[in-house]
Amino acid sequence: MGLSAHPADRIPEGVHSQTYDLPLFGSREDGEIPDGMRTFVYTANNPDSPVIKHIYTCNRPSMQVEPNYLFRDLQLFVHLQWQKAATKLAIGPYFTYLAGFGHEGESTPDPWNKVPVCITRAREFMQNLGRRSGQYEAFTVDQLTVLAWHNTGSRKGSPFPARDTPVAILCLGADVEFSLSPRAGFPPVEVSMQLGQSPRRNLKASKVKYEVKDLADSDDDDDDEEPLFTRLGHTRSVSNSALVKASAKRKRQSELLLTLVHGDMLMLSGDEFEWVLKRTGMSIILIGPDLAGSQVQTRRLKKNLFLDVEGVAWLFGRNEKSALGVPGELVSENAPIRLTAQELGAPNGTKFVYAACGRNHTLLVGDDGQLWTCGANNMGQCGHPVCPEVTKFKLVSGPKSDGNKDKVIKAAAGLNFSLILTDTGRVYAFGSAERGQLGNGKTGEHIVTGGKLVYDAEPEPLLIKALDGHTIVDVACGQQHAVALTSDGHIYVWGCNGYGRMGLGTGLQNDVLIPKVVPHFAGPNEKTRAGQIITGPTNTVVIDRQQMYFMAGKWKNTGEGSSGQPYSSFRYIQDVMGCKISHASCGGVTHWLLAVDDDGSTMTIAFGQNASNVVEFYTGELGLGPEEPKSATKPTKHDPLNEIDVIQIAAGQNTTFFLAKPSDKLSDLPRHPVDVEPPEVCVVCNEDNGDDDSPLACDKCDYPYHIGCLDPPLDAVPDGEWFCPECEDEPGAPVAIGGVRKPVKRGVKSKAMFVDDEEDEHTGQKRKAPAKKAAPSKKRK
Structure with a gap:
């Protein structure tokens, strides 16, 4: 079973545990716990098992310095509101404080830019623990x-919503015992367990007997402060045995019982979790879910950036840390911001040719080799002197070689670092050096006041000298690793190698501080060398020159390719061996490929595990439809995109965008917003001429026009997409939903955009808008 963090912890039948220690603090020897954090992982051997991670301080004072400050400052500087009645969060009485977004049905939370400093510190502490130890x-x-x-x-409180994204629970103060039960329950397997004695305390060993009851059997609404063990039917007896022995009889679904000491944190994922806690004294619990990209509402969208054919950037989505370079917390997808290089001070005629998005920072590349950045800059990832954030797009002075500024042609961004590629084939890096992402051979790890561990922050673009002598033609960034492709098809990797994401085949997961060549694509046969590189959060994909698809790292949640069985070397995916892959993209939980179908058309292939597909509140990352499975563990042809000529795919953490050629089939797909509630009669004459002269509807705003009311009038309905004069004049104007637009005068100029001069079977014909009340309003889906 493995060790437990505390002798009172209880692991249900069918659940196994494993532990890992951070490499930073060395390895475990002779059963001794190193002076650092340890993480206990609890899961079950089935594909859809939830995961519970207990990040354990080992009760070491050195690991509880920041929790000490947080416990003090939360009481001194945060206005904790008294709650006596039962609410959604828990049963009163208790004190509470809310920050951030997404607290539906609760009291008004403080936005992140107005929270006390200690709340910001607590958020950063939880994020750092979750990313590194979790x-x-x-x-x-x-x-x-x-x-x-x-x-x-x-x-007891309402379930933790950790089905699609993780939830963190930080414990401060007195010990807290958590009983956790996933909604799906634990596997019904009877086992006998033996748990190792905890190093946390010098306690006498205890023999523990449990009669497990379902959480639903407990009297959660009782105001009596009865101990949790008694309420759940637990009994204890003390003996002098060397080990804590536990046995359990399963009646229905059992719960996992964990004890959190001061500074410990739980990470829950894969399901909703019922919970009950027992407090041994004054306690503060901080609950921090990751909601990014998990819901349909605009405020849940990550930032998004598109470049059009004219070299203009379009931006929308969340604007955390000014990642979009504009004021405000978000930009609606119905009213994206249009940005030109001239607005940033570039000479007339300059166009944007490339863009990259990190967690909270953005890079734009101009065709003149200039680089602009904005967003979070706490580690210098924007290429400017370190500061909390760069609020507007700002020109980067580098990179420079021999005193001369190099011309940038491409950029890539990770969590808190950036890469740029120049026209001379050289690569520069800037930002955090924590995992060796800068490729300069060091992390700059050092201790500062309060025992806090920090790393080098490099705001000046640094040349990666280990790549000198190679002509680099492409670069890509995962969250904390980097990949470069040379002109001769070799691949170099550096940064975090957790889960073997670099495909070096060594079986080790140590960080790589200097770029290393990947042996798999360094052979003498040029056809087996790399042609394209793609990175996901914890994986790397290579399409070789024969258009075969290879994967390394962690790319799903269970089975081969998961955290327990990652690909430490590049492997081809057998299900697509017979396909010629032309393009690929990796998101947070999804993987996308483009290949040539049997009839010569483009086939879209998708797969991903435990992707969200809840219709009312969550996006369906695979886009298979509300009645289809949430997960596709093997590559499968994407039926909703069948017969649609997809050109390019951009997969994000929980959202995917497709660039496709216009066609009838594409027009039949649902659009966003689905219905803009346009007028029912021509907006020029305001008359209904019946079915014989039903108006033409704009492909963007759905506003209807008689073809004879346009100037010049149209002789017939045009082929392909058609946009009304107002949408032509203001292509970035927002889509008004149920809004009233100023009436259009007669003689309005007509501009028709045709997909192709010659009509073919893939050219869609624009349909007419229905006449008023003559038939139900037919709107483009």
Whole structure:
């Protein structure tokens, strides 16, 4: 079974545990715990098992310095509100404070830019623990709930929503015992367990007998502060045995019982978790879910950036840390911001040719070799002197070689670092050096005041000297690793090698501080060398020159390719061996490929595990439809995109965008927003001429026009897409939903955009808008 963090912890039947220690603090010897954090992982051997991670301080004072400050400052500087009645969060009485977004149905939370400093520190502390000790490298605390009690007792709250994204629970103060039960329950297997004695305390060993009851059997609404063990039917007896022995009889679904000491944190994922806690004294619990990209509402969208054919950038989505370079917390997808290089001070005629997005920073590349950045800059990832954030797009002075500025042609961005590629084939890096992402051979790890561990921050673009002598033609960034492709098809990798994501085949997961060549694509046969590189959060994909698809690292949650069985060397995916892959993209939970179908058309292939597909609240990352499976563990042809000529795919953490050629089939797909509630009659004459002269609807705003009311009038309905004069004049204007637009005068100029001069079977014909009340309003889906 492995060790437990505390002798009172209880592991249900069918659940196995494993532990890992951070490499930073060395390895475990002779059963001794190193002077650092340890993570206990609890899961079950089935594909859809939830995962519980207990990040354990080992009760070491050196690991509880920041928790000490947080415990003090949360009481001194945060206005904790008294809650007596039962609420969604828990059963009163208790104190609470809310920060961030997404607290539906609760009192108004403080936005992140107005929270006390200690709340910001608590958020950063939880994020750092989650990313490093919890190994959720993209973990972000989007909302924070603080629950505080000044006495002992036990309570139950609403389930932790960790089905699609992780939830973190930080314990401050007195010990807290958590009983956790996933909604799906634990596997019904009877086992006998033996748990190792905890190093946390010098306690006498205890023999523990449990009669397990379902959480639903407990009296959660009782205000009596009865101990949790008694309420759940637990009994204890003490013996002098060397080990803590536990046996359990399974009646229905059992719960996992964990004890959190001051500074410990739980990470929950893969399901919703029922919970009950027992407090041994004054305690403060901080609950921080990662909501990024998990819901349909605009405020849940990550930032998004598109470049059009004219070299203009379009931006929308979340604007955390000014990642979009504009004021405000978000930009609606119905009213994206249009940005030209001239607005940033570039000469007339300059166009944007490339863009890259990190967690909270953005890079734009002009065709003149200039680089602009904005967003979070706490590690210098924007290429400017270190500061919390760069609020507007700002020109980067580098990179420079021999005193002359090099011309940038491409950029890539990770969590908190950036790469740029120049026209001379040289690569520069800037930002955090924590995992060796800068490729300069060091991390700059050092201790500062308060025992805090920090790393080098390099705001000046640094030349990666180990790549000198090679002509680099492409670069890519994962969350904390980097990949470069040479002109001769060799691949160099550096940075975090957790889960073997670099495909070096050594079996080791040590960080790589200087770029190393990947042996798999360094052979003498040029056809087996690399042609394209793609990175995901914890994986790397290579398409070789024969258009075969290879994967390394962690790319799913269970089975081969998961954290327990990652690909430490590049392997081809057998299910697509017969396909010629032309393009690929990796998101947070999804993988996408483009290949040539049997009839010569483009086939879209998708797969991903435990992707969200809940219709009302969550996006379906695979886009297979509300009635289809949430997961596709093997590559499968994407039926909703069948017969659609997809050109390019951009997969994000929980959102994917497709660039496709216009066609009838594409027009039949649902669009966003689905219905803009346009007028029912021509907006020029305001008349209904019946079915014989039903108006033409704009492909963007759906506003109807008689073809004879346009100037010049149209003789017939045009082929392909058609946009009304107002949408032609203002291509970035927002889509008004149910809004009233100023009436259009007669003689309005007509501009028709045709897909192709010659009509073919893939050219869609624009349909007419229906006449008023003559038939139900037919709108483009």
